[in-house]
Amino acid sequence: NAGVTQTxxxxxxxxxxxxxxxxxxxxxxxxxxxxxxxPGMGLRLIYYSxxxxxxxxxxxxxxxxxxxxxxxxxSLRLESAAPSQTSVYFCASSENRATGEQYFGPGTRLTVT
Amino acid sequence: KNEVEQSPQNLTAQEGEFIxxxxxxxxxxxxxxxxxxxPGGGIVSLFMLSSGKKKHGRLIATINIQEKHSSxxxxxxxxxxxxxxxxxxxxxxxxxxxxxxxxxTVNP
Numbered sequence: 001n002a003g004v005t006q007t008x009x010x011x012x013x014x015x016x017x018x019x020x021x022x023x024x025x026x027x028x029x030x031x032x033x034x035x036x037x038x039p040g041m042g043l044r045l046i047y048y049s050x051x052x053x054x055x056x057x058x059x060x061x062x063x064x065x066x067x068x069x070x071x072x073x074x075s076l077r078l079e080s081a082a083p084s085q086t087s088v089y090f091c092a093s094s095e096n097r098a099t100g101e102q103y104f105g106p107g108t109r110l111t112v113t
Numbered sequence: 114k115n116e117v118e119q120s121p122q123n124l125t126a127q128e129g130e131f132i133x134x135x136x137x138x139x140x141x142x143x144x145x146x147x148x149x150x151x152p153g154g155g156i157v158s159l160f161m162l163s164s165g166k167k168k169h170g171r172l173i174a175t176i177n178i179q180e181k182h183s184s185x186x187x188x189x190x191x192x193x194x195x196x197x198x199x200x201x202x203x204x205x206x207x208x209x210x211x212x213x214x215x216x217x218t219v220n221p
Contacts, residue, residue, distance in 0.1 A: 042214065043199070058208065090156060100161070101161045102146070
């Protein structure tokens with residue numbers, strides 16, 4: 001099993017460009033999450049999906065959109081990238097939103113110039 | 114004030130030492146998670162606990178719900194334990210709120 005995979009691993013964007021971060025899990029988990037990690041701050045939740053077909057905002061959703069394409073895949077889209085979105089992005093999944101540990105992908109390092 | 118505070122922020126130890134990392138939180142929680150972030154950036158879940166104590170190999174996690182405090186202990190520390198250790202609390206709606214992490218360096 002690959003666990004949680006993310007693409008790309010690195011990306012550089014210019015301000016105003018758009019891109020989609022892809023995430024997939026092969027553990028048949030119901031819940032999936034997108035986090036960002038910035039220096040001096042803990043991980044912060046951007047969006048989550050408790051189950052296929054549902055998505056909800058987290059702590060820092062502005063400037064992002066998500067799509068739970070199916071049970072396996074949960075993508076994060078930046079419509080018009082800004083330098084403040086320079087960060088490391090982690091996707092995670094868990095069997096159930098109410099219980100259970102979260103499994104993290106390897107992360108995407110995004111730089112917006 | 115952050116909802117989740119970890120101490121210390123940085124910790125350097127010699128191989129073999131007993132290590133304790135502390136986590137205090139200010140909100141009601143349903144569970145507390147300890148995670149390890151490797152130097153390469155990957156994040157692994159170590160423990161999820163809602164009461165008492167859990168042990169896995171040389172790692173022990175405890176939680177005191179009344180005092181809103183948890184500790185992560187590492188016995189017989191080894192250089193491969195060098196990593197960032199992150200505490201996260203699960204609040205209503207199962208959202209995770211993370212501490213800033215403790216950078217642990219274990220020297221041979």
